[in-house]
Amino acid sequence: MRISPKKLYSLLLACFALFAFVFLQDLAPAINDVPVGTYVVTEVVDGDTIAVRMGEEDVKVRLLGLDTPETVDPRREVQCFGQEASAITKSELLGQNVRLEDDKSQADKDKYGRLLRYVYLPDGTLFNKWLIANGYGFEYTYNSNPHRYQADFQAAEDSAREQELGLWAKTACNGEVKSK
Numbered sequence: 001m002r003i004s005p006k007k008l009y010s011l012l013l014a015c016f017a018l019f020a021f022v023f024l025q026d027l028a029p030a031i032n033d034v035p036v037g038t039y040v041v042t043e044v045v046d047g048d049t050i051a052v053r054m055g056e057e058d059v060k061v062r063l064l065g066l067d068t069p070e071t072v073d074p075r076r077e078v079q080c081f082g083q084e085a086s087a088i089t090k091s092e093l094l095g096q097n098v099r100l101e102d103d104k105s106q107a108d109k110d111k112y113g114r115l116l117r118y119v120y121l122p123d124g125t126l127f128n129k130w131l132i133a134n135g136y137g138f139e140y141t142y143n144s145n146p147h148r149y150q151a152d153f154q155a156a157e158d159s160a161r162e163q164e165l166g167l168w169a170k171t172a173c174n175g176e177v178k179s180k
Helices: 005-033 082-093 129-133 150-162
Strands: 038-046 051-052 057-063 097-101 116-120
Touching: 038 057, 038 082, 057 129, 082 129, 116 129, 129 150
Parallel strands: 057 116
Antiparallel strands: 038 051, 038 097, 051 057, 097 116
16 A cells, blocks of 8 residues: 555644644643743742742742832831832732842852842842832841942942932931931
8 A cells, every 4th residue: 555645744743743742732721820930929028038839839039139128027117118118018019920040159048048048030130239229228247258240239329319219208207217
């Protein structure tokens, strides 16, 4: 039995189409999930701590190089401008796909087991720096160990102070803001 080239071509094309259909059906959920290299923000703990979905679990992430006034530390009162920092982080990040970046000069995790990362918005904005530049937090260097963006973050804080943005405004915190 001899199959004509035209019929063979049609048969191969049909097999390929069937294979592609079955293969793509299996991949459909993965394709529609989070873009490669990004994670969905599932929770905002406070201004400088979030949780992202990694695989099947939510993982806490501490934003590197930044400290915002406290709102959830049981040993302290809620600090001035802490609620605002938490609220802006929630409004900007919750439900967003963010890209995380580590810093080889820093530990992978802090003493509470949170990943230490820089967080990038979908448009490429480095959110850690954005918070500082808009007066929602301070540049933070842990144990005098400079991080990759220390100079940029310090310049952002200086600029926010000069412009009296956020917690640096004369009407905020009774003018008694102190860097950590």
